[in-house]
Amino acid sequence: MSLLELFCDVDDFMLTFTPQWENSQMQAGKRRKRAGHLCPSEVMTILIHFHQSHYRTFKAYYTEHVQVHLTKEFPHLVSYARFVALMPSMMIPLLAYLHSRYGACTGISFIDATSLVVCDPKRIHQHRVFAVDAKRGKTSMGWFFGFKLHLAVNDRGELLACCLTPGNVDDRTPVAQMVKHLHGKLFGDRGYISAPLSQLLFKQGLQLITKLRKNMKNHLMHISDKLLLRKRAVIESIIDQLKNISQIEHSRHRSPVNFVVHLIAGLLAYSHQGKKQGLHLDERALLAA
Template sequence: MSVLELFCAVDDFWLAFAPHWKASQLATGKQRLRPGQLCPSEIITILIHFHQSHYRTFKAYYTEHVQVHLRSEFPRLVSYQRFVALIASVQVPMLAYLQSQYGSCTGISFIDSTSLEVCDPKRISSHRVFATDAKRGKTSMGWFFGFKLHLAVNEQDDLLACCLTPGNVDDRSPVPILVKELRGKLFGDRGYLSAPLTQLLFEQGLHLITRLRKNMKNHLMHLSDKLLLRKRVIIESIIDQLKNISQIEHSRHRSPINFVVHLVAGLIAYSHQDKKPGLHLDQLALLAA
């Protein structure tokens, strides 16, 4: 997606969202916002495009690419320091825009979580930015300090839901709220294995399917469910793209709000990808099996 196409998509959303957002702000007693040199659509477009540009740092992207090559697209650019100060102002619109980019539930969903490390474990005692928010957690790769990103996707690799928790939160804790709008079958790894959770989701109209632990008795499973469990790796490929292409994980954050905004921008950038690693399944045949 080009910068122009991205801006058009963002601006169409902003024109529909802005009146409701401004009305809600006035209702809560906040003063009317003055128009800035850069409009919110331009700020959001630049933030999302950074995660599509393969630059490692936002500062290099803004100073070396935006201010050099995109001046015709953004004629009223501000300095890098001023732009960083403006990032927090688009947090709410970007969260709303992310929700507008969610795919539709097809009856086949996959769930997984990934760690977002915010600093080296050896520097935890001196870390200040997320000292009260981030927590120590453990994954199959070892201990980390930071957060967990929980994702739910369909078989077409469209995002269905996401949430952020401290690193010490159990993967099963946010699941009921995360997937409350989903129906059909939900496939996860052994970390989601729980009889109470399975029963709770079943009452919500969702069938949780996971692999069994080695010390558990085997049970019969539909062939289609067994095949789909093998395809659960598709969500891991999404996580890999988010971390290595969209750069949602690094240790250079200087503001919790900017961390959230850049995380949301990375998720939106993935949603706008032209090609996604979908499974291209015959879902009617699978659901009937």
């Protein structure tokens, strides 16, 4: 997707969202904000486009690329410091835009969680930015300090739901709330094994399917479910893209709010990706059993 196409899509969404957002702010007693040099659509476009670029830091992207090569596209650019000050106000519009970009449930969904490390474990006691919000957690790769990003995707690689929790939260805790609008079958790893969770999801019309632990008794499983469990790597590939291409994980954050803003923008950048990690399955044949 080109920069122009991205801006048009963002601006079309903001034309619908802005009146509702401003009305809710007025009802909450907040005064109407004065229009700035950059409109919200331009700010959001720049944030999302950064996560589509190959720059490692946003400052380098803004000062070396936007202010040098995109002056015609954004004729009213502000300084880098001013742009950073504008970012927190974009969190709600970005979150609403992300919800509008969610894919449709096909009946075959995958769920997984990944760690978002905010600092090296050796510097935890010196860390200040996320000293209150981040927590120690443990994954199959070892201990970390930061957050967990929980994702649910369909078999086409489209985002269905996401949730951010401290690093010490169990992977199963936010599942019921995340997938309450899904149906069909949900595939996860062994970290989601839970009889109460399976029963709760079954009442919601969703069948949770996971691999068994070594100390668990074997049970019959349809061949299509076994095959789909082997395809669960699709969500792991998506997480790898989010971390290594969209740059949602690094240790250079200076603001908790801007951390969330960049995280949402990274998810949006992936949602605009042309070719996603999909399975190209015949859902009717697989769900017929």
